[in-house]
Amino acid sequence: MESDDKTFIACRHCLAKNRVPKARLAEDPVCGRCGHALLPGEPVELSDANFDxxxxxxxxxxxxxxxxxxxxxCRMMAPQFERAAAELKGRALFVKVDSDANPCTAQRFQVRSIPTLVKLNRGAEVDRRSGALPAAQIAAFAR
Structure with a gap:
């Protein structure tokens, strides 16, 4: 469903599907329905309820x-994850899932140790890394 000049981004607040021109991804796009930032350049929390x-x-x-x-x-890696999210603002969505508070999602992805990074393409896992990583390695993983 991706066109040549636009891409879809789902809002984590209201779950609206927003079509955003690719040329404007780094310009702080907001949800057309609720007005929340779609790509804030920092990690966003997702839950079992809105993850999929x-x-x-x-x-x-x-x-x-x-x-x-x-x-x-996990606490040691958090600032590194934030740096990578800021570096790749507009090119990737960085999300955090508390595996204790959201056991269904963690179990579905068979998370056995934390921190674990999972790269998704339209909800499907394409890569994974376990253990704390520096920002440069997280950014390389995301690319």
Whole structure:
């Protein structure tokens, strides 16, 4: 469904499917229905409730960080994940899923250790990395 000059991005707030011109992806596009930022340049939280709608209906790569608040390596990697999200603003959507609070999604992706990064293409897994990574490696993984 991707056209040559536009791409779809699902809003994590209202789940509307937004068609955004590719030339404007880095210009802070907002949802046409609710007005929230679609690509904020920082990781966004997803849950069991909105994960599938957002990831399946977003045509950009989606980089998922499965983490938990009690996990030391997860907390160490969080600023690195934020840097990578800022670096790739408009080219990928970076999301965080708390594996304790969202066990259905974590279980479906068979997350056995955290942090685990999963790269998705329209909701389908295309790559995975486990363990804390620096921002440069996260950005390379996302490309």
């Amino acid at each position: 709608e957002v990831t399946r209906h977003t045509e950009l790569p989606v980089i998922v960080d499965f983490w938990a608040a009690w996990c030391g390596p």
